Amino acid sequence: MLNKSYYLILIISIIIGISFWIGFNVNLLPDEASINAPIYDELFKILFIIGLILFIGMTALVIYSLFKFRKKEGEFGDGIALEGNLSLEIIWTVIPSIIVLFVGIYSYNIYDRMGGMNELNHNHETMNTNSEKIWAGISQANSINSDLDQTAIEVSAMQFAFLFNYPQGEFISGELHVPVDQKISIKMESKDVIHAFWIPEFRIKQDIIPGQPTILNFTPTKIGKYPIICAELCGPYHGGMRASIIVEDKSDYERWFNQNNKTNL
Amino acid sequence: MTILIDNKAKVKESLQPKGFLRYFSFSLDHKVIGIQYLVCGFIFYLVGGTLASAIRIELISPLSDFLPRDVYNQVLTLHGTIMIFLWIVPVVNGAFGNYLIPFYVGARDMAFPRLNAVAFWLIPPSGLMLISSYFIEGAAQSGWTAYPPLSITTPQSGQIIWILSVLLLGGSSIFGGINFIVTILKLRRPGLKLMNLPMYCWAMLGTSILVVLSTPVLAGTLILLSFDIVAHTGFFNPALGGNVVVYQHLFWFYSHPAVYIMVLPAFGLVSEILPIHCRKPLFGYTTMVFSIMGIVVLGLVVWAHHMFTSGTPPWMRLFFTIATAFIAVPTGIKFFNWVATMWGGKISLNSAMLFSCGFIINFVFGGITGVALAQVPFDIHVHDTYFVVAHFHYIVYGGSVFVIFSSIYHWYPKVVGKLLNENLGYLHFALTFIGFNLCFAPQHWLGLNGMPRRVAEYDPQFQLVNQISSLGALFMAISTIPFLVNIFISIKKGAIAGNNPWNGLTPEWLTTSPPPVENWEGEAPLVREPYGYGKDYLS
Amino acid sequence: MTILNSSDEIKKRSDDQIDHHEDYRIFGLIIFLIADGMTFAGFFAAYLTYKAVNPLPQGSVYELELAIPTLNTILLLISSATFHKAGKALFNQKNDISQKWLLITASLGITFLICQLFEYFNLPFGLTDNLFASTFYALTGFHGLHVTLGTLMILIISWQTRINGGRITYKNMFPLEAVELYWHFVDGIWVILFIILYLY
């Protein structure tokens, strides 16, 4: 008896060990380029490890029973007439409930750190002026210098392009340029059908809905050029509907900004 | 009290064509209708699979080169719609439900045989109508979800035909659901208690409750959508003041329960197959019943997890996260009970058993990615990407389709009276299992790294993984060959199965193979312990 | 407690067997009505959401007149009672009286429909004017469709209750009971609709 539970514990710890090893060493995610991304990846790691433990565990159980309890050649008769076991049932109701609760609370915490629970309308100064109702999006807390100057940009999506309007500069661009390490707030509206604004490296996505402006806040942390992808089926050229976001130094950004501003004045 | 049989229907039945021809006629026999559902569904599966092959061929290269862009969208819309509404739903409910439920409750037919036949005969014409829309002005091209305003602005004839056929299929499913509820609750043989019923009856009861409560909402929604298209009302058209998110709520109020409509009956079928081949009673019958009902209740209140990026308020996202994740608990109970059923059994590892075990492994994987998707912050990144495509193929293909194959291997001897060839069965399983995992496992990575779904063109860095996926699809396509060969050869050449090749205890095995028109020559047997394996009175 | 086993016996008993079917046919109908009710529930939910989140047009044009719908509510409630009377009369084997009550019920239904059409023609807005108008017409129209169907069925069963040769007798009450249940259901939906659409 003691022997058996000893083996059980050993096997469970091996499974857990393997899962942790894979969870920490296999990277399935693209670059982290916004302050949301590391938070997201933390959640992903936890989910990945828990998922691996459960999956490897279940698979091992199934395969083990297939080998262990195979009917031998020429053997007849039935297995043991075991119809149930209350304490087992309770165990496998309670443990998953605990896991699910833990995951739920943890992801609430992550969501809160990403700023999902923040009031949206206060974040966007320029948008407070018009009283139209703003629908949800992901907001952001703990940004690096949130109060200093946030850049507000208006995004309009149409079949099949994004247009970026810089209200302070009064010009429209097909590329989104943003300064690094600064909180960006975008307000999105669609001219025709539903689109979505997705930057995989930032781990954020928000639908752009006709008739219901949405807001998305993020803070890029890494200089570079990343794709902006439309993630909602919007017609034949949905797959080609993309733009780029260029994250650059504040000085580079300002140079770009002034250049455009001049040509458009 | 007597067993109630619609005798009028039975008398008429003697006028029905006999033999092979009856499968092509308006038959009232539940067994014939069941087979009709299965064969019809399988033909649509081949059509849907051909469309899937077209998708995978297009995705071999990053450019949109094999299909024109709008045709690609039509193909994926048809693929999703056909696979869901014409293959999985009719087969796991209609086919096996009609064949098995009357046996399990000890009746000679369903409660309403005529309604039953009508429900089936709605399917082929609406399926053909759906496919024919492709040849008129092009099929619907807004995905199986048909989100407005895209579905309002794309070419109208295809969308309208899509709506019509989904409405008809929904009607068929409601009629079927009513029939199952009444049959299970009211037609039980005297002496048979609800808690003596085989598990599949419970699964079908739960499924039918979901069908009756949720399908009508889809019907109403699609009627409003068709008004928007034809009469230019503005329910879902923002240009006319409408609200597109309302459509999404109404649609998912149906379509989330629909995923349990696709999988609960499969759970029921597995619960029938495992005990027989493991020679052990089904573990934890009562908790299984409660977990089914738990899934039904929870399944009705989680729909908004498909809309985490649609501008839903934070409190709503959180509520739906928790509710969704909790479905893992009753589902988990079922899986642990199945493993416990295998534990200590005398397992014969035949094709039916292989597919059932494959189902358990695949579904746990798909379920775990599902629980991950339920977490709002996680879903925000992967929503509408190939991660979601991978999640649901793990469940609908690795789950429901594996169970359908398992069930065909399991019940074929009963229906035809001949055994299937086991070696071809192994080959079929190996090809399917490898091909399936090869096709869909890499798609998780694609989704996480930035490939959205429903695109005909993608970034070059995804090419290799997409090619692996397409190779897997090729394996799956090839895997249907040994299966079909097996089915057709065994009809003529298979070994005679005998009445009860697996020594089963559930009522359908206690009659001849194939069963007579009235299901039993004599009295319907009273099976109080459908899973009484290993008990003394068995010999 | 016997179970039919030979087909001769089945044929022999087939006539009186049919009579015992009410039990589960009515049950099936109830499930169908639940499903039908869910369709309305979907419409109501859509309407209430629109009302909550989409600013509906203001102004006297959209203040609905209450006179006709109130009359219609009363008509339908009365018709439920008259239908009940018809059922009772049939149970007491008074087919002629039952038929009379049925005809009264049907005429109440027809009056309801006429009033409804009258209201439609006098409303200052049309189907596609705006969201409110569209939902208004969709809800009342879908309900009107149910009333039309019900009225037709009442006319058919009232024909079938005639004394000589009618198929509906006290022995075969099912068609009448089924339509009665349906009719009560349609009335109930109207009451909800009246409260949500006109009063709320």
Ligand code: HEA
């Ligand atoms: C048969 C079909 C089926 C089934 C059964 C499920 C089951 C589940 N699904 Fe899935 N789903 C789909 C079909 C299905 N799904 C489809 C078709 C889509 C895409 C629709 C579209 O957009 O086109 C989708 C999309 C989808 C989304 C939206 C993704 C997005 O678009 O962003 C989400 C999010 O929450 C989700 C979650 C879940 C969950 C939590 C379950 C759960 O029920 C799973 C529960 C099972 C388990 C968890 C495994 C067994 C349990 C254990 C071994 C116990 C221990 C486990 C834990 C404690 C975690 N699904």
Ligand code: HEA
């Ligand atoms: C419900 C069940 C179901 C099933 C069983 C399948 C099965 C398959 N699906 Fe399905 N799929 C969906 C439901 C399903 N799918 C849904 C709902 C969508 C979403 C649609 C949307 O976005 O709106 C989708 C979307 C979808 C996509 C994403 C498209 C996109 O977003 O751009 C892909 C891509 O790989 C894919 C692939 C496959 C493959 C390779 C199979 C394979 O398993 C198929 C295997 C079968 C065969 C290969 C058939 C073999 C037979 C032949 C080839 C012979 C032909 C001969 C004759 C006709 C005589 N599917």
Ligand code: CUA
């Ligand atoms: Cu815009 Cu897809």
Ligand SMILES: [Cu+2]
């Ligand atoms: Cu869902």
